[in-house]
Amino acid sequence: xxxxxxxxxxxxxxxxxxxxxxxxxxxxxxxxxxxxxxxxxxxxxxxxxxxxxxxxxxxxxxxxxxxxxxxxxxxxxxxxxxxxxxxxxxxxxxxxxxxxxxxxxxxxxxxxxxxxxxxxxxxxxxxxxxxxxxxxxxxxxxxxx
Numbered sequence: 001x002x003x004x005x006x007x008x009x010x011x012x013x014x015x016x017x018x019x020x021x022x023x024x025x026x027x028x029x030x031x032x033x034x035x036x037x038x039x040x041x042x043x044x045x046x047x048x049x050x051x052x053x054x055x056x057x058x059x060x061x062x063x064x065x066x067x068x069x070x071x072x073x074x075x076x077x078x079x080x081x082x083x084x085x086x087x088x089x090x091x092x093x094x095x096x097x098x099x100x101x102x103x104x105x106x107x108x109x110x111x112x113x114x115x116x117x118x119x120x121x122x123x124x125x126x127x128x129x130x131x132x133x134x135x136x137x138x139x140x141x142x143x144x145x
Contacts, residue, residue: 002033011041028058035067043074062088066099073102082106097126 005014014037021030031054038047051068058064069084085106088099104119 002037006033006036006040009040011037015041028061031058032061032063035064039067039071043071047071048075060091062091062096062099065091066096066102069102073105078106078109082109095122095126097123100126 002014002017005011005017014033018030018034018037034050035054038050041047048071051064051071054061054064055068065084065088069081069088072078072081072084082103085099085102088096089103100119100123104116104123107113107116107119
């Protein structure tokens with residue numbers, strides 16, 4: 001139910017449900033949803049703290065690393081963001097499309113156009129989306145300019 005509230009932008013309801021999860025039941029899914037909540041509502045120091053806590057508990061979780069990278073990008077901490085995306089990319093055998101897109105943005109920021117093209121090709125192979133969809137995905141914190 002938390003995920004539905006997050007998708008619908010019902011932040012208060014999502015947070016209320018997250019707060020009701022018992023400590024003993026706060027597994028990987030909980031921390032992923034909490035990461036998504038804080039990334040969505042306010043990319044502030046509390047959001048950074050939550051991501052640090054989540055990564056201490058789940059240091060190989062590509063979803064949390066990717067969200068952490070987006071958060072760092074929103075704070076214009078590009079080098080750290082790109083490192084987080086690289087960590088997300090190496091944390092799992094199967095590639096995640098959003099990670100590949102964010103890595104392509106990192107490559108573009110570093111004027112590595114061919115590398116960016118490779119990442120976009122990998123992203124497109126994961127799910128068949130038109131190229132324009134890859135370039136305008138909501139996690140566009142890495143648009144240059």
